[in-house]
Amino acid sequence: MNSSQAILRNLQQIQSRINSACLKAKRPVDSVQLLLATKTVSAENIQVALQAGYSLMGENKVQELKEKYEALKTSPHQSHFIGHLQTNKIKDILKYGVHCVQSLDRWELAEKLHQRLLFEQKKMDVLIQVNTSQEASKFGVPPNEALALVRKVATLDTLQIRGLMTIGLFTTEPEKTRPCFKKLKSLQQQILALNLPGVDAQELSMGMSGDLEIAIEEGATIVRVGTAIFGTRPHPDSYYWNEQSKTV
Numbered sequence: 228m229n230s231s232q233a234i235l236r237n238l239q240q241i242q243s244r245i246n247s248a249c250l251k252a253k254r255p256v257d258s259v260q261l262l263l264a265t266k267t268v269s270a271e272n273i274q275v276a277l278q279a280g281y282s283l284m285g286e287n288k289v290q291e292l293k294e295k296y297e298a299l300k301t302s303p304h305q306s307h308f309i310g311h312l313q314t315n316k317i318k319d320i321l322k323y324g325v326h327c328v329q330s331l332d333r334w335e336l337a338e339k340l341h342q343r344l345l346f347e348q349k350k351m352d353v354l355i356q357v358n359t360s361q362e363a364s365k366f367g368v369p370p371n372e373a374l375a376l377v378r379k380v381a382t383l384d385t386l387q388i389r390g391l392m393t394i395g396l397f398t399t400e401p402e403k404t405r406p407c408f409k410k411l412k413s414l415q416q417q418i419l420a421l422n423l424p425g426v427d428a429q430e431l432s433m434g435m436s437g438d439l440e441i442a443i444e445e446g447a448t449i450v451r452v453g454t455a456i457f458g459t460r461p462h463p464d465s466y467y468w469n470e471q472s473k474t475v
């Protein structure tokens with residue numbers, strides 16, 4: 228089997244996992260979007276998935292966004308940023324067509340994004356990334372500071388808060404991620420109850436190759452899947468997130 232056949236087969240398997248999880252949770256199958264997590268994946272392989280009808284993709288590093296931009300320009304897609312974003316890369320993510328930053332996790336970043344967006348007369352969707360696993364090494368706002376950050380970001384009219392994102396606990400036992408997803412859902416309920424003007428926090432981006440069923444049971448609207456579609460990556464996830472992360 229060549230790599231594009233493998234990708235197409237894997238996409239079918241992921242879609243059927245999503246569909247079964249939705250049925251089990253009594254949710255419509257179209258209530259969950261699949262985001263292609265494309266770190267280290269070639270533009271050619273990404274195109275296989277885009278042409279199969281999956282149009283939402285997320286990169287972790289600005290460098291990769293840049294490298295694949297030209298090749299992917301001709302395939303319609305929506306680009307999200309899902310990695311740690313340094314403020315000095317803000318110009319680049321606007322230049323390379325990022326539609327939504329899912330990893331907004333601090334006020335400084337929100338403020339700088341806002342300034343740049345004002346200057347370019349643009350707006351952008353964001354998700355607030357929450358560190359639901361409370362591992363010191365992972366990015367995301369601590370759960371007890373999330374509401375305060377949401378309130379502040381809501382005052383910036385260039386940033387449209389669409390919901391929350393989290394990376395579940397690093398674990399080989401998917402069930403252990405459930406409390407993280409429950410936490411994110413409960414924060415979302417609290418945000419919705421605030422009725423903040425201009426905030427429409429319907430999206431919950433949670434669940435990956437190993438734990439997407441659990442995330443869907445707990446209310447995910449976007450699952451971010453890499454390995455189960457494109458195969459294993461050259462480095463462990465800790466390399467892309469933070470060197471100190473450990474598997475538990």
Ligand SMILES: *Cc1c(COP(=O)(O)O)cnc(C)c1O
Nearest residue numbers: 264309435436451452453454455
């Ligand atoms: C890599 C990555 C994913 C996908 O992880 P897989 O286990 O390969 O499915 C999802 N979200 C983020 C933020 C990632 O960095």
